[in-house]
Amino acid sequence: MSVAVDSLNAFALIMPPTPHNCPKITVLGSINMDLVVRCADLPLPGQTITAEAFEEIPGGKGANQAVAAARAGGEVRLIGRVGDDGFGKTLREHLVSEGVDCTCVETTADTASGVAIVAVEKSGENSIVVVPGSNGEVTVADVQRHGDAIRQSDVLMVQLETPRETVEAAIAIARRAGVKVILDPAPAQALPATMLDVDVLCPNETEAVTIAGDRCGTVEEAKQLAAKLRSSGPDVAIITLGDRGTIVDDGMGARLIEPITIKAVDTTAAGDAFAGTLAVRLASGVPLDRAxxxxxxxxxxxxxxxxAQPSLPTADAVTSKADELDAG
Structure with missing residues (x-):
């Protein structure tokens, strides 16, 4: 799949600008209610602590990325499932209020919606336990039934919080239709070659190490790891390194995109904001490094x-911050 070219704008050959003003993004993924507790420090094994606050916040990597893409300016459809409980109704209503098309979100009878228990400490770091619920009931038949949503898109975004065979089926539909695929391989797990046949693979460093098995302790090691990931199938490998920046390898040499310095409050959906913005900007024709x-x-x-979803920025907020940084 790799394209040999000699320009940093080469990704335009892989994902040309969408012919319409609003990129069409379809997301296959999880829909959760996040039960968030805020505490001074994360508990140690066997330790009981007192939390400072509790909230119920819509989340799930699929839903987060759908909202992120919608706020970034995309026309977004979500394929997934909620349960027939109170959370399911609330989650669907929230997504619709964010401008996400939920006609491909189905309700599973006698099943609880997905739930994530999220502990966030004062540094912004978090610890998450996910109960899949209805997300585990998203089937290959669901993807096939809503295949037109994928085929009519510019980009398909997938993660790994729904069954792997379902994700593979969605990637296959996109491949046959010439739709570009961005895979965020979270939660971390080893992947078969068929799932790496995507346009963009964007793991964090933990996920990258799990997939490729190499070290990622330094920027140079991360560059080597990105090159190894890219050689396994994707046209572009992107490894997010948090406050150390992001490594990009599109076949023209791995390089570091510098980090953005900011005070972290809660990193829960930072990766989803990254993925949603990346999808829309690339589909809009923005060169890879700028995207x-x-x-x-x-x-x-x-x-x-x-x-999670309350933190996701709008396109205007991102552009404004970029202008501020570029001017500084």
């Missing part, structure tokens, strides 16, 4: 605000 920088800004802005 990654804007995605870095989106992730940093998300990390500076508490909560």
């Amino acid at each position: 990654v920088r804007l995605a870095n800004i989106a992730g940093a802005l998300a990390a500076s605000v508490a909560g």
